[in-house]
Amino acid sequence: MRIGFIGFGEVAYTLSKKLLQNNVEVITSTKGRSKKTKQLAIDSGVKILPSYEELAKQSDILISATSPKTALAIAKKYGILCNGVFIDLNNISPENTKKIANFLSENNFNPNSSFVDGIIIGKISSTKSTIIVSGKSSDKIAILNNYGLNVKVISHDIGDASTIKMLRSIYTKGVTAIAYETFQAAEQIGLSNELFEAIAITESENFQFQTKSRLNSLASSKSRKFQEMDEVLDFLNSVYDEDKLEFNSCMSKATKNKFKSLKNSDF
Amino acid sequence: MRIGFIGFGEVAYTLSKKLLQNNVEVITSTKGRSKKTKQLAIDSGVKILPSYEELAKQSDILISATSPKTALAIAKKYGILCNGVFIDLNNISPENTKKIANFLSENNFNPNSSFVDGIIIGKISSTKSTIIVSGKSSDKIAILNNYGLNVKVISHDIGDASTIKMLRSIYTKGVTAIAYETFQAAEQIGLSNELFEAIAITESENFQFQTKSRLNSLASSKSRKFQEMDEVLDFLNSVYDEDKLEFNSCMSKATKNKFKSLKNSDF
Numbered sequence: 001m002r003i004g005f006i007g008f009g010e011v012a013y014t015l016s017k018k019l020l021q022n023n024v025e026v027i028t029s030t031k032g033r034s035k036k037t038k039q040l041a042i043d044s045g046v047k048i049l050p051s052y053e054e055l056a057k058q059s060d061i062l063i064s065a066t067s068p069k070t071a072l073a074i075a076k077k078y079g080i081l082c083n084g085v086f087i088d089l090n091n092i093s094p095e096n097t098k099k100i101a102n103f104l105s106e107n108n109f110n111p112n113s114s115f116v117d118g119i120i121i122g123k124i125s126s127t128k129s130t131i132i133v134s135g136k137s138s139d140k141i142a143i144l145n146n147y148g149l150n151v152k153v154i155s156h157d158i159g160d161a162s163t164i165k166m167l168r169s170i171y172t173k174g175v176t177a178i179a180y181e182t183f184q185a186a187e188q189i190g191l192s193n194e195l196f197e198a199i200a201i202t203e204s205e206n207f208q209f210q211t212k213s214r215l216n217s218l219a220s221s222k223s224r225k226f227q228e229m230d231e232v233l234d235f236l237n238s239v240y241d242e243d244k245l246e247f248n249s250c251m252s253k254a255t256k257n258k259f260k261s262l263k264n265s266d267f
Numbered sequence: 268m269r270i271g272f273i274g275f276g277e278v279a280y281t282l283s284k285k286l287l288q289n290n291v292e293v294i295t296s297t298k299g300r301s302k303k304t305k306q307l308a309i310d311s312g313v314k315i316l317p318s319y320e321e322l323a324k325q326s327d328i329l330i331s332a333t334s335p336k337t338a339l340a341i342a343k344k345y346g347i348l349c350n351g352v353f354i355d356l357n358n359i360s361p362e363n364t365k366k367i368a369n370f371l372s373e374n375n376f377n378p379n380s381s382f383v384d385g386i387i388i389g390k391i392s393s394t395k396s397t398i399i400v401s402g403k404s405s406d407k408i409a410i411l412n413n414y415g416l417n418v419k420v421i422s423h424d425i426g427d428a429s430t431i432k433m434l435r436s437i438y439t440k441g442v443t444a445i446a447y448e449t450f451q452a453a454e455q456i457g458l459s460n461e462l463f464e465a466i467a468i469t470e471s472e473n474f475q476f477q478t479k480s481r482l483n484s485l486a487s488s489k490s491r492k493f494q495e496m497d498e499v500l501d502f503l504n505s506v507y508d509e510d511k512l513e514f515n516s517c518m519s520k521a522t523k524n525k526f527k528s529l530k531n532s533d534f
Binding site: 122128129154164168174191194198199204236239248250254257261 | 388389396421422437439442445452453455456462472473503506515516517522524
């Protein structure tokens, strides 16, 4: 079995290491990529091919791990060339996932090839991190559980994995916004340490660590999170009729407003 | 040491049992109370006095555990008679806590007596439940840690304990509203079980149990929670200047709207 990575950032590096430790052949190409990426690929010990076309054709499983912005273009240019299973791991929206699936089926995607919708839950460096997959051939990705990865099949429908990512985003971003509002008031009053301890009594033992980590990462990601809330609202817009939308998305709208106000502040 | 309870519901019953097991003398009065309350007091084994006046005068620590609505009246009528430490455990707002403190100091409260601000975090029946106290004499309540109770002093300032309760309420009610919005969408799509599992990967192991318990209890408490959000918004109003209020309370306003929409629905 040969696994190919398009894009060689932290995700590909971390997964490659695990696969190589389990004696899986891993290939990539770094044509036109940054010096840093090239060095990362060399350090990992994967085989480096001269072109993405070759990479796509030679992979039994071709993993797209570039960025949400380039995911669709990568799928159109190289995913289409795949002779095995092509999986997108760019955490893209359900809508974009379906765009890829439609493009492939309308453009002579090899009938023996298949497309799988994949998302990563948790930091890739964490032992808890899990790749959740959906699509007809998602079971073929689940085989990687035997080779050091942590994969969970949730359904055979393209779009379900990316929908889970979107739904999870409603929850985690909303909780971050609530935590910000709560601890901003607590700090204003001078009771934030006492509040961390008081909430931890009924929340998880990990509450203080997790919440501080959420708030710290918000400071550097407020602009991105603000933009991602637009995707969340578009998604909710696609789920509900107009008459139900206002009440059924009020927390997400407030979350977007919270991130907007932070974006324009010194926080 | 003699501990007196005004009000004998679940809180007084649970705390009494622990105190009695630790050989503390516990007294109450059930004058004019329901048959159920009278029976609960008899079952507990506490000593029952004929009047609240006697109860107040004979208690070294007098605990008001009635309801937020009656807390102020109880303090004015009986708390004022206390010759030891009078503690309010009715989960009232910081504003009402300060009203009690002001009333007592302006109405010849025994100079040797003192008032303590107390809140209960967690279900009283849970082993984790903690009584958080603040006020000059809160250390005198902390002695009860030696007699089976779980008490934590957070400061010597009246209002700090009830402020912690209010701040905690911003967080927990907000998270409940976010969880409702998220899982309503997930159910609409038919992916709620998968979503519970996916979020649990990075949240606590207890996530599914705790969230389902939050959503179940919301169904029966949506009207009360809606009203409590008014208290939260009044509180935030007292913390911030008008120009900052909108952004600094947007999640809490949305939480109120979410509960309002549920109140008017079949949920």
